[in-house]
Amino acid sequence: MSVASSKTTSVPSTPPRRPFFDWRVWTVAAVLLVAVGLSVLFGVKQNAQQGFFGMRLFPLKTAYDFKLTGPNGAEVRLDQFQGKTVLFLFGFTHCANICPTSLTNLTEVYRALTPEERKQVQVVFISVDPDRDKPQTLEQYVTSFDPSFIGLTAPKPTIDQTVLAYGASYEMVAGPTNEPNDYSVNHSAYTYLVNPSGKLELLYGNEKLADVQRVVSDIQAVLREPRS
Amino acid sequence: MGQTQNVLSESELRALCVFVVKCSRLAAIGYWLFSLALVLLSVHLALADDQVAVTVQRPWIRAVPDVMDSTAVYMVLVNTSSIPAELVGGSTTIADSVAPMITTKEGEGLKQVVGMKSVDALKIPAHGTLVLEPNGNHLMVMGLKEHPKEGAQVDFTIKLEPGDHEIHLKIPVQKKPVP
Helix, strand or coil, X not given: CHHHHHHHHHCCCCCCCCCCCCHHHHHHHHHHHHHHHHHHHHHHHHHHCCCCCCEEEEEEEECCCCEEECHXXXXXXXXXXXXXXXXEEEECCXXXXXXXXXXXXHHHHHHHCCHHHHCCEEEEEEECCCCCCCHHHHHHHHHCCCCCCEEEECCHHHHHHHHHHCCCCEXXXXXXXXXXXXXXXXXXXXXXXXXXXXXXXXXECCCHHHCHHHHHHHHHHHHHCCCC | CHHHXXXXXXXXXXXXXXXXXXXXXXXXXXHHHHHHHHHHHHHHHHHHCCXXXXXXXXXXXXXXXXXXXXXXXXXEEEECCCCCEEEEEEEECCEEEEEEEEEEEECCHHHCEEEEEECCXXXXXXXXXXXXXXXXXXXXXXXXXXXCXXXXXXXXXXXXXXXXXXXXXXXXXXXXXXX
16 A cells, blocks of 8 residues: 555656746637627627617618509508508418418507507508409408508519518418319518608517517607607 | 454355345346336236327417408317327318318528418327417318307317327317417
C-alpha cells in the first residue's frame, strides 16, 4: 500500500501554465461578445416593432388594389375602403373546415370591437372558386357570419392576378367521385390586414386567428396608429 | 481474506455456498414463472379487449350557412383498450355521407396552401386519443339536407374498426368549440 501511494505522488501532475494572452481563449471570448451584442441589438430592434401578434410586414407596402365582383355584380375595389382597416382572406364556400373556422374567428374578433371601432373595420372574403360561388351565394354565405361582411369573387384570370399579387396560392383537387362539380380547393389560409392608409400591415395564419383577443388588440393598435 | 476466516468456519462457508446455489435455482424458477404469468396476463388482456373500447368527449357539429352543402363534426376519441382502433366513418340523418378527413399543408410561408384530404381511417392508438378539431382532422358531413341551428341536437353515428363497431351520439350544433 505504502509503496503504491508513494509511486502516485512521485508523478509530476502540474500541467504547463497557459499564458494569459492565449489566442484561443481570446478568440472564443470575442466570438461570444459579438454574438451577445448582435442578439441584444436584434432583440431591441424586434421589440421596437413589437406589440403585434400578427406577422408584421416590413417595410410596409401599399396593398394591391384588387378589383373584384361584389354583391349584385357590382365592382368592388380595395381602395374603396381607404380609411378603414380591411381584413381579407381567400377561400371558397364548399370549404367545411378551414374557411368557416376562420370566418367564425373573424366574427368573434369583429364583435369584440366597440361599435365605433367596427365602423372602421371591414371583413372581406374572396372566393377563389368563381364557378360554384356566384355573387348571390357568396353574399348569403358571408352575411350569415356577420351582416357587415362582404364576399367577393371574379372571373378566374382576375382572381389569379389578385392571388398572385398577394403571394398567395390555390389549387383545385378532384374529389372521390368523378363528377365535375366534386372538387375541393387547397388554398392559402392567411388573413391579410390592410391598414387605413391602404398598406398591407399584418398577416395571420388560420391557426393564429383563433386567438381572438390578441387579434382584437392588434386591430385596435392599428386603428390608433398615427396616419399621414 | 484473513478476516473472513475469523467470521466463518469452512463448514459454514460450504453451507453458505450451497444456500447461494439453491437461491439462484429458485430465482431461475421464479423468473420462468413470472414470464409465464406475464404471457398469460397479456393473452388474457388481449382476449378481454377484442372489443373496441372507445369513448367520445365534447362532440359538436358546426352550424353553417344555409347555402353550404357540407359541414364538419369534431370530438375527442379516447381509446381505453389495449388494441389500436380506427375511426372509419359515420352517418347522420341530416346528410348524405360522412368521411374522415385530414388537413394538409403544402409549401412554406405565404405560398403555403391548406387543404383537406379524404382518408380511409383516422387512427386511435391503444390507450391513446384522436382529436378532431377546427383546422385539423375532422369528419366531413357532405350533402346536407338540413341546416340545424346553434343549440339544436343532431343524431350522429360513428363507425369504428376493428369489429365494425358503432357508437350512436346526440351531437350539439355549435358555431365554435366550447371553451
